[in-house]
Amino acid sequence: MRILKITDEISIKRSVDSGTEEQRAIVKGIIAKVREDGDQALKDFTEKFDGISLANIAVTEEEKWEAYEEIDEEILAIIREAAANIRSFHEKQLRPSWMTTDENGTMLGQKVTPLDSVGLYVPGGTAAYPSSVLMNVLPAKVAGVTRIVITSPPDKKTGKLPPAVLVAAQEAGAEEIYKVGGAQAIAALAYGTETIAPVDKITGPGNIFVALAKREVFGDVDIDMIAGPSEIAIIADDMAKPAEVAADLLSQAEHDVFACSVLVTPSEALAAAVASEVEKQLTELPRREIASQSIENFGAIYVTDTMEEAINTINSLAPEHLEIMTENPLELLGKIKHAGAIFLGRFSPEPVGDYFAGPNHVLPTNGTARFSSPLNVEDFQKKSSIIYYSEKALKENGEKISAFARLEGLEAHARAIDIRLRDEGERT
Amino acid sequence: MRILKITDEISIKRSVDSGTEEQRAIVKGIIAKVREDGDQALKDFTEKFDGISLANIAVTEEEKWEAYEEIDEEILAIIREAAANIRSFHEKQLRPSWMTTDENGTMLGQKVTPLDSVGLYVPGGTAAYPSSVLMNVLPAKVAGVTRIVITSPPDKKTGKLPPAVLVAAQEAGAEEIYKVGGAQAIAALAYGTETIAPVDKITGPGNIFVALAKREVFGDVDIDMIAGPSEIAIIADDMAKPAEVAADLLSQAEHDVFACSVLVTPSEALAAAVASEVEKQLTELPRREIASQSIENFGAIYVTDTMEEAINTINSLAPEHLEIMTENPLELLGKIKHAGAIFLGRFSPEPVGDYFAGPNHVLPTNGTARFSSPLNVEDFQKKSSIIYYSEKALKENGEKISAFARLEGLEAHARAIDIRLRDEGERT
Incomplete structure (x- = not known):
């Protein structure tokens, strides 16, 4: 793993895939077809892209119950405990309507x-991601959304969805589930078909076709962020255990070859020890091919002169995940301005947050933590302003409002006030 | 003004301008040029599009003070009172950081x-919009943003910005102001030039070139919504005064020819009276050409069988502005699901909210109130999740977390947990 010295200017390489013109054209074509042919288009694309012909795209009640029979009891208990933690954390994000008089x-x-x-x-794809189901469905559920729809591509052999996904969906409270993936699923969610009624907002990760489709339908419906590759930054001092730091960097690197894993430390000794631990642990990983490519292309250990400089580096990165492994992590917390999720201390490695603790694992990537937040309850709610003026209030302030409107050249605005300020007798 | 009967399906025409391919190409060219040539490009485009050659694009201290001398004292007092109201409302949106143990x-x-x-x-353009300055700057200021930049195209004769805009900016607390407009201003804000350092988020309305430029830079920086034409929907019963309802419809219609003004009422008598009042008041308006086109193309009076049906119509519209002019407006409030701002009763016409009351006038248009909120303090803040597990907490839950990670095929995630669960003696 590269060890670099921080100089005046840091620039950490990140990969952003915004798709090719050809991919964009394919996605536009798929969306147009779904809008035109509805369910038939979904079935045709599922046969073409997922290699299976489905009679019905809706997951049946039978399939939902089968999933419970197929899933390991212990795993079910863990999913339930994780769901309870996630629900509890997101309930604390709820805010009431309010008013002033x-x-x-x-x-x-x-x-x-x-x-x-x-x-x-x-x-x-290759694995099931029940954690993603929990992290997306539960905030919507806690927010009070009554209709929560899940779509996912079916397995090409069985034509079914993974049991862990079906169980997580039901545990989280999403009962309307469809076996459709790719851009065609996004089109169906945005514009509806005979079977799938359209929704107001689409969330969740996906490949480049899914991302492009979300970008395409944005405006007609809302979307969450378009997520880039996952990232971790670790800020550490001599107190950190090299083997633990290395394990955490690798846990990010195994996601995909574009994942970004960075250590920032003022300790040269730690830097050297972590670099050698990374090489050592890498050889024993099942996903070592992915992880080693990721570490080689997007991984780095930055050595700074001071801890202050390390903090500045972190703030300029605005990482998706930040682990603070220093003697007193809380001391640094106030200095961190931009990060999606901040993990404090040795015993809070990132997977604690990925699966279990409660905060959301859908986080801003690619430096967007400068202006974006983790997925949260408010992403599934909206606000309306309420304005009530009494006759007295309008009489007190009406002339000022008219004057302001006239300053902007909007006479009809002024008259909408004036007509109410006239004596009753004058009114028509 | 058209009077229509609501049947089973309503579809209210709205205008959305998403620009032409040619306009998009122009905008891309402008952005590329600004990224390449910086300040020089800004000056060149200002000469080309605004018809004036500027030596410096930054508004000087002298210009800022001159603005105070040029502005009417009474107007200054009104701007200050409006600013105080807006500040006070937005301060109530502030939320603290929080934690649970x-x-x-x-x-x-x-x-x-x-x-x-x-x-x-x-x-x-033709008028100055100090209200827009207050409504955008104050939420950012209340949110705690330290650097707030304003850009606006200079007057082609004087090369200056309108005094009301400069005064509103200073009253709101924005001191960094540049005389540059159009797509070039958006490019400068997003990517920076020698004079203008880049920002993290761009807000504010503008013409199609500004809107396209915001869409183009989105992702590299955050943006607020891309606003469509302004809209008002009024729900009213026989208690409403036709002249007041008509005045309010026209206050929206005068904005531009694409503005949308709609009355929904179960009262045929009110419908007829409002239609005739609109024609009458229209002839006396300075901006009657704009207003009459707007009313003709995008205005309508919908007559429903019941008040319930009128409410459903409003919810399916999800209007930017909603006025409730019924005998008991509060009774309806709970039934309104989607609206940007809701104005209750006779004495709360829309201009009260446009200029003065305190809630923001930047509101979701074109039905996006289904999933979007008025501009607010949280648009200028972001959240970071905080996760701290003690050794005890990790020992209690670590095995469950590892098992979840392995279910998703992510072995390195599991190992980042496992390595911390081993006995101290075993650790490297």
Whole structure:
């Protein structure tokens, strides 16, 4: 693993795939076809891309119960405990509607309402990702969304979804599940088909076709972020255990070859020890091919002169995940300005947050933690402003409002005030 | 004004301008040029599009003070009172960071931090829009953003910005102001030039070139919504005064020819009276050409069988502005699911909220109130999750976390946990 010296300017390489013109054209074609042919298009694309012909795209009640029979009891208990933790954390994000009143009768406020419906995309492929189901469905559920839809591509042999995904969906409270993946699933969620009614917002990760489709439908429906490759930054001093730091860097690197794993430390000794631990642990990993490519291309150990400089480096990175493994992690917390999730101390490695602790694992990547937040309950709610002026309040303030409107050249705005300020007798 | 009967399916025409391929190419070219040539490109484009050659694009201290001399004292007092109202409302949106603790030593939380820097675009043209300055700058200021930048195109004769805009900016607390407009301003805010350092988020309305430029830079920086034409929906019964309802419809219609003004009522009598009032008031408006086109193309009065049906119509519209002018407006409030801002009763016409009351006038248009909120303090802050597990907490839960990671095929995730669960003696 590369050890670099921080000089005046750091620039950490990250990979962002915004798709090719050809991919964009394919996605546009798929969306147009789904809008035109509805369910038939979904079935055709599922046969073409997922290699299986389905009579029905909706997951049946039978399939949902089968999933419970197929899943290991211990795993079910873990999914339930994780779900309870995630639910509990997100419930603390809930805010009430509020209002203020004034003696002159003015009432102002903010009304919070859930979205009517959301769709969650769950990627398919080699593994099942029940944690992604929990992390997307539960905030929506806690927010009060009544209709939560899940779509995921079916297995090419069985035509089913993984039991762990089906169980996680039900545990989280999503009962409407469809076996459809790719851009066609996003099109169905955005515009609807005979079987799938459209939703107001689409969340969840996916491959480049899913990401491009989300970008395409954005505006007609809302979407969550378009996530880039996953990242971890670790800030550590001599107190950190090299083997633990290395294990954490590798846990990020195994995600995919574009994942970014970075250690920033003022300790040259730690830097050297971690570099050698990474090489050692790498050889024993099942996903070592992916992890080693990721470490080689996007991994780095930066040695700084001071801890202060290390903190500045972290803030300029604005990493998705940040682990603080220093003697007193809380001392640093106030200095961290930009990070999606911050893990404090030796016993809080990133997987604690990925699966179990409660905070969301959907986090801003590629430096967007400068302006974006983890997925949260408010992503599934919206606010309406409430404005009530009494006759007294309007009489007190009406002329000022008219004057302001006229300053901006908007006479009809001024007249909408003036007409109410006239004596009753004058009114028509 | 058209009077229509609501049947089973309503579909209200709205205009959305997503730009032409040619406009998009122009915008891309402008952005590329600004990234390449910096300040020089800004000056060149200002000469080309705004018709004036500027030696410096930064507004000087002298210009800022001159603005105070040029502005009417009464107007200044109104701007100050409006600013105080807006500040006060948005301060109520502030939320603290929070954390929870558990007996086993777990600490979970959410840290709220302001964005480092934001840029506000203020459109130029025939009128000055100080209200837009207040509504964009104040939430950012209240959020704690330390660097707030304003850009606006200079007057082609004087090369200056309108005094009301400069005064509103200073009253709101934005001191860094540049005389540059159009897509070039957005490019400068996103990528920086010699004079203008880049910002993290860009907000504010603008013409199609500004909107396309915001869409183009989105991802590299954050943006607020891309606003469509302004809309008002009024729900009213026989208690409403036709002249007031008509005045309010027209206050929306005068914005631009694409503005959308709609009345929904179960009262045929009110519908007829409002239609005739609209024609009458229209003839006396300075901006009657714009307003009459808007009313003709995008205005409508919908007559429903019941009030319930009228409410459903409003919810399916999800209007930007909603006025409730019924005998008991509060009775309806709970039934309104989707609206940007809700104005209650006779004495709360929309201009009260546009200029003065306190809630933001930047609101979701074109039905996006289904999933979007008024501009608010949280648009200028972001959250970081905080996760701290004690040794005890990790020992209690570590094996469950490893098992979950292995279920998803991520062995290195599991090992990052396992390595911490081993006896001290075994650790390297």
